[in-house]
Amino acid sequence: MSAPLQSRIGNDVPLRSGKEELAQETIMNCEQAANLFDAHLDGVLSQSLETELAAHRVKCAMCRQDLALLEVAGHVIASDGAVDDQLEEDFTDRLLACIDGARQQKDTASHPEPSFTINTLRLGGSSRTARLIHAARQLRVSGRIRGVQQVFLSKPWWFGGSSVAAAAVVVLAFKLLLSAPQPAVLGVKFEKESPDPELDLAARSLVTQVETTLSSHAENASSVLHIGEMTILQMLDQLGIGESEATSKALQAPSDPFSESEGRGSEGDEIAEDAGSVAEDAGGEDVEDL
Amino acid sequence: MGSLRSNNTGLPEDGAAPPKGRAGLPEGRAVQSEDAGGQSRDVASRMEERQLVGRARGGDSQSMRKLIDLHKDRLFAFVRRMIRNHHDAEEVTQDAFLRAFASLDSFSTEYRFSTWLFTIAYRLSLNTLRKKQSLTGEMEFDQISAPGPNADTTAAESDDAKRLKSIVWGAVEHLSPPQRASIVLFYRHGHNCQDIAQILELPVATVKSHLHRARMKLKDQLQSVATQDASSLRILGGLAG
Numbered sequence: 001m002s003a004p005l006q007s008r009i010g011n012d013v014p015l016r017s018g019k020e021e022l023a024q025e026t027i028m029n030c031e032q033a034a035n036l037f038d039a040h041l042d043g044v045l046s047q048s049l050e051t052e053l054a055a056h057r058v059k060c061a062m063c064r065q066d067l068a069l070l071e072v073a074g075h076v077i078a079s080d081g082a083v084d085d086q087l088e089e090d091f092t093d094r095l096l097a098c099i100d101g102a103r104q105q106k107d108t109a110s111h112p113e114p115s116f117t118i119n120t121l122r123l124g125g126s127s128r129t130a131r132l133i134h135a136a137r138q139l140r141v142s143g144r145i146r147g148v149q150q151v152f153l154s155k156p157w158w159f160g161g162s163s164v165a166a167a168a169v170v171v172l173a174f175k176l177l178l179s180a181p182q183p184a185v186l187g188v189k190f191e192k193e194s195p196d197p198e199l200d201l202a203a204r205s206l207v208t209q210v211e212t213t214l215s216s217h218a219e220n221a222s223s224v225l226h227i228g229e230m231t232i233l234q235m236l237d238q239l240g241i242g243e244s245e246a247t248s249k250a251l252q253a254p255s256d257p258f259s260e261s262e263g264r265g266s267e268g269d270e271i272a273e274d275a276g277s278v279a280e281d282a283g284g285e286d287v288e289d290l
Numbered sequence: 291m292g293s294l295r296s297n298n299t300g301l302p303e304d305g306a307a308p309p310k311g312r313a314g315l316p317e318g319r320a321v322q323s324e325d326a327g328g329q330s331r332d333v334a335s336r337m338e339e340r341q342l343v344g345r346a347r348g349g350d351s352q353s354m355r356k357l358i359d360l361h362k363d364r365l366f367a368f369v370r371r372m373i374r375n376h377h378d379a380e381e382v383t384q385d386a387f388l389r390a391f392a393s394l395d396s397f398s399t400e401y402r403f404s405t406w407l408f409t410i411a412y413r414l415s416l417n418t419l420r421k422k423q424s425l426t427g428e429m430e431f432d433q434i435s436a437p438g439p440n441a442d443t444t445a446a447e448s449d450d451a452k453r454l455k456s457i458v459w460g461a462v463e464h465l466s467p468p469q470r471a472s473i474v475l476f477y478r479h480g481h482n483c484q485d486i487a488q489i490l491e492l493p494v495a496t497v498k499s500h501l502h503r504a505r506m507k508l509k510d511q512l513q514s515v516a517t518q519d520a521s522s523l524r525i526l527g528g529l530a531g
Contacts, residue, residue: 037505038498038501038502038505041505042482042483042501065513066509066513069508069509069512069513069516070505070508070509072454072458072512073458073461073505073508073509073512074477074505076454076455076458076459077458077459077462077473077474077477077478078477078478080455080458080459085366085367085370085376085379086363087362087363087366087380087383088380091358091362091380091383091384092355092358092359092362094384095358095362095384095387095388096351096354096355096358098384098388099351099354099387099388099391100351
């Protein structure tokens, strides 16, 4: 055994002094033995050094006790299973529910650019009524409705614009899609407040109510939407926006929203023309693509 | 007592091969030799784990459930040892899983899922400890006494044995967080220094240093008690063989 101590126990074994060497004939002293304790406890000491350490241990009461204490500590930590608390039995179920919730939140948050947007629908200016009506028409144009439904059921919807405008479209859209087998994820982004604080509050509250009703598949969804529609019309009147009759007509859902009979009417186009950049505002063109 | 490298789920409890044998570990917890059978089992379980992770990435909740059930108890036991409060430990364990699943896309299957989980849990545990420390100004040493052992396990234990456990775990609780993590991961969870270095995100040499210092503290604590108590010496002599 003429190899230096470092080389015999391998590079992984820490030594307190790298300079120490163990000559073949040298009997291990306490310091050298102590240097091997960690390697011994880690189980990485070579067989020959294990034997030498054991020999030293037999002779030295102090090292024997030190090693005994170290081994006992490890023994207790490794074997005392009684000290571990247990998780609640429903931990996994609760965790999975959290993961599901987090995933839904992420899905919603991961659509900063909405899949279908009416984000420029605004009430204001001379053509505000026309814009609203056109937006409503965009949702009702046959052939596009199927696209709306598919988008509605598969991706989050975001409605933007002023609170009343957003509420109007939300009510109309959900009325069209009342028969949807599953509630859609709805995101409403109010870009600006309506001029009347009371109306603004009412519009926001209406959207929340519609959203809650539909997401829970409540039986009274139809009546909530009807009330919502009436509320919107009253709001528009109160705001002095356009002719109630025209708005009402525009907001009326077709009897069969998925029929192919209605095309993109010329009236809508005229209004679009009148309203300027209505097509862009309404975002209806996106529907077919999606 | 079950093998250190296996659990009732069929998957090994940790990744890299542990040392060939450890002094002081009770029989049965001694590390298995890396025979051909053990290696092939490990390869198979790693493949299964990769498949589970792959499916969980795709949103498969059954695979998530399996991964959670595979690791939750050991993870909680570790966190519980780190932050010494059941409620906080459960929260950190839950948070660790949530974060792990939320960032599964960034997980490299070169590593063990368990190692990754433990790393996240360790970081979260340190954060919790820091918060507590900043709130109270000091560590919560009133909570450091070992949780009460259950009656079934302790029924056959002598008062001396109970006292010994209390001393050892009490000393463990007084270790610094990295020392405590190193000693618990090494002895309780059967990780080797390389695994622990990955989990704690420290160099292997630093982990060895933490382990060494932790052992010295435990030894000193036991020694000071033993010199005052002849019966403790008898127990130590008996356990050490």
